[in-house]
Amino acid sequence: MSQVLHTPPPTPALTPDAGPAEHDLAALAARHGLSVSGARPSLPDYVRRLWARRHFIGAFATAKLTAQYSQAKLGQLWQVMTPLLNAAVYYFIFGVLMNTKRGVEDYVPFLVTGVFVWTFTQSSIMAGTRAISGNLGLVRALHFPRAALPVSFCLQQLQQLLFSMAALVVILLAFGVPPTASWVLAVPALALQFVFNAGVAMIMARVGSKIPDMAQLMPFLLRTWMYGSGVMFSIHQMTGPGSGMPSWVGPLLQVNPAAVYIDLMRFALIDSFGGAMLPDHVWAMAVGWALLAGIGGFIYFWKAEETYGRG
Structure with a gap:
């Protein structure tokens, strides 16, 4: 017994004279005040x-910040101990063995000032690199300006630096560095560094x-940047007259933004x-x-706002 196959008639194409309420989705959305979900807003609105x-x-x-060391027995003490231990290692290798x-x-x-300030920049950039890729669940589940993530991670690192600054003050006083009025310059220096x-x-x-x-890849790039930022040595001493360095090396290292913020903090806190x-x-x-960097x-x-969390 033969079976006849019936092919459904083709769907009529949308014609230019079709009513917007039926076929023009853009006009329909505009009429009801709807917008594309996840579309990038204007810069002022953003x-x-x-x-x-x-x-x-x-x-x-x-x-x-609270959860960062919640599993460690020493808890939040690691916020101070981590940069201090790094400073101790750098002191032995660079200060003693290499006599910087x-x-x-x-x-x-x-x-210690150089290590603390550099750690702020290093940790902020590392956290920022993973801000979107490491939080895809949050990005895909909630609608919010995605810039909130890298900014919040930088704020977390600033809070951690402020904890460390308490230890830095103790170290300064222990090594005979007196508090002076110039310490207030640390506030604008940190504010500018945070924006950067x-x-x-x-x-x-x-x-x-x-x-x-x-x-x-970032840890290797940041380590290279650190070695050129005068964290463990004085750029002024290493590239000054009689150092044997080409004359262009000193100015090049000194315009390095990490070196700029480190030196400003040293100038603010260390009298010598x-x-x-x-x-x-x-x-x-x-x-x-x-x-x-900030703007x-x-x-x-912002230009890639609508692409985050997709693909």
Whole structure:
């Protein structure tokens, strides 16, 4: 017995004269005030949305900081012990074995300040690199400005640095560095460094969301950057007259943004680290790096807002 196959008639194509209520979805959505889910808002609107979630950013940063060492027996003491142990290792290798402390007054406060300030930048950038790729569940489940993630991670690292600063003050006093009025300069220096760190973290968050392997590469790049930032040695001493270094090496190392913020903190906190050791126009450079990285990084991150968590 033969069976006749019936092919359904083709669906009529949408015609230009079709009514918008039936066929023009864009017009229908506009009529009811609907918008594409996850679409990138304008830059001013994005800033407003991010500011409206400032309480979430602060609470998220504090919660991450609290949970960071929750499984360790010493708990939050590791916030201070980790950079101190790093400083002890650097002191032995660079200060003692390589004698980079030669000619540097108050070398231990000099070194510890450099390690603490560098750790702030290093940790912020590393956390920023994983901000999107490491939190895909949160990104896909909730609708919020994605920039809140790298900013909150930088805020977490700032909070951790403030804990460490208490230990730094003890070290300064123990090694005979008196408190002076210049200590207040640490506040604007840290504020500018935070803006710079947040900008670079947002750049790396976008890169890391597209290239997951970047998180494995970053420790090597950051270690190289650290060695050129004067964390363990004085750039002024190592590249000054009689050092044998080409004349262009010193200025090149001194405009390095990490070195700029480290030297500003040393100038603010250590009395023997005078203005002669700072490059010319150092505050202008600090502001310039903060604005360049902060504004540029924010815009670069915002341009890919609607792509995060997809694919």
